Amino acid sequence: MRRRTLPGFSLALGTTVLYLGTIVLLPLAALMLKAADIGPERFVAIITSPRSLAAISVTLTTALWATAFNAVYGLAFAWVLARYDFPGKRILDAVVDIPFALPTAVAGLALTALFAKNGWFGAPLAEWGLQVVYTPLGIAIAMAFTSLPFVVRTVQPVIEDLAHDVEEAARSLGASDLDIARRVIFPAIFPAFLAGCSLAFARSLGEFGAVIFIAGNQPMKTEIVALLTFIRLEEFDYPAAAAISAVMLLAAFALLVATNAIQAWHVRRAGVD
Template sequence: MFPAPAKRDGVLPGFRLGLGYTLTYLTLLVLIPLGGMILMTGKLSWSDFWGIATAERALASYRVTFGASLAAAAVNALFGLIVAWVLVRYPFPGKRFVDALVDLPFALPTAVAGITLATLYAENGWIGQHLAKFGIKVAFTPLGIVVALIFVTLPFVVRTLQPVIEDIEAEVEEAAASLGATRWQTFTRVLLPGIFPAWLTGFTLAFSRAIGEFGSVIFIAGNMPLISEITPLLIISKLEQYDILGATALAVVMLLISFVMLLVINLLQWWAANRHSKSSEGDAPAEALAPGALAEARP
């Protein structure tokens, strides 16, 4: 009898040491700064904190920040899926160039992106002058904020979906088509359950990135209070006025709202992943189509 091989926990040795480094790293970079920010608000009374958090200018900035972030993440969730699908499934001239172009927002400084977008979408810009003919104003409006956030957050959706789409065999679509499924049924009942968790992850990453975006937004937003002012800019304004407690109060509100929204999205992601894993156990890809759908699809 040969002795059983020693159990290996992973490539990197030392679970306790690795866990210690992980907890220390997260504590220094995340927990201590966030904890200090929350403790700073303890210097404010509840009425003062509530007054700062619910001021008219603050409420307007929340609406602009979270509304524009959700809109940009939703747009990129749709078009990012299309871009990722085209890059994975279809060969075409210049594909490598287009694939590299997706990462441009990662490499381009956000301030440069903001200045460029403001120049292009201004009323006398290359794009803005044509939109102005239809009464559409982009630069220095909340719509300009959405445009800037769409540009910045697109790679998060595309790069999250690409490896998942690459793992889907083309034979899955062929099997569904051979059973009489339409293209829409193939997408919604065969492909979508497999890519939905990654799709939701890309949406979450895009939304999280958009909430904290500053550099590309301030140049195209116009920064008009109650109209196109984002909360990060309002925080900076309070810091410039040496209103440290007011800026901290707004930061805590942003933290709480972001945490709640991300928690809801992560719960949806966990539910979708568990549902897909349970439904895929013992089921062939073609069996993902309901018999009723196949009967409807057959002539």
């Protein structure tokens, strides 16, 4: 173990801890304190009220749809960017990040205009009898848009770094493309893929700006948890806002812990890093 020879450690660490402490930890701790203050009985009553449960169910369902879509599409996207050369590839590579660079309110406004009954996409879809705006499908589309880059950007570098020799060895032993994809490539990219899906899911669960434009926000039907929190605040019902926010925060942490645990388990089992 080498001695620390560089200066500035205490200053840098002090600044970091102070910043994270006041900007990130203090508010989250205050939120948890407020939620704990409510008392377990009232807390449970708030969370299990029909409107809360409906919002939780809508949010979970639509976030799952959005994440499932991005798992498939993001994986294909990452593969295409990492493995093929074609004209316009650099543009495609840049376009991936637009959902992160575009403010969520702008995305929500644009998606609502596109899928409105007289919109570019909404009009043809309406002829098929499919309505997107003010339905859970619209919520899922908004979530899928804002969380699109996560799977692509976590999986793409891993596919680029995959050693070709293992694939070539498998190929020379007569393995088919599907076999190699399933038994060689997928296990190697799985931890990154899972991390990407988990980030996309977390983002979808908490998405607000993009969703509220397209959702219609009908209580019990198309009201997401983040909006319900916001409405409780506007009603000055602070205990309810605290309780619902605390549940969202705990869900986000549980997701992080679960992702790390599955990754660790996978690394142990498959022996890949």
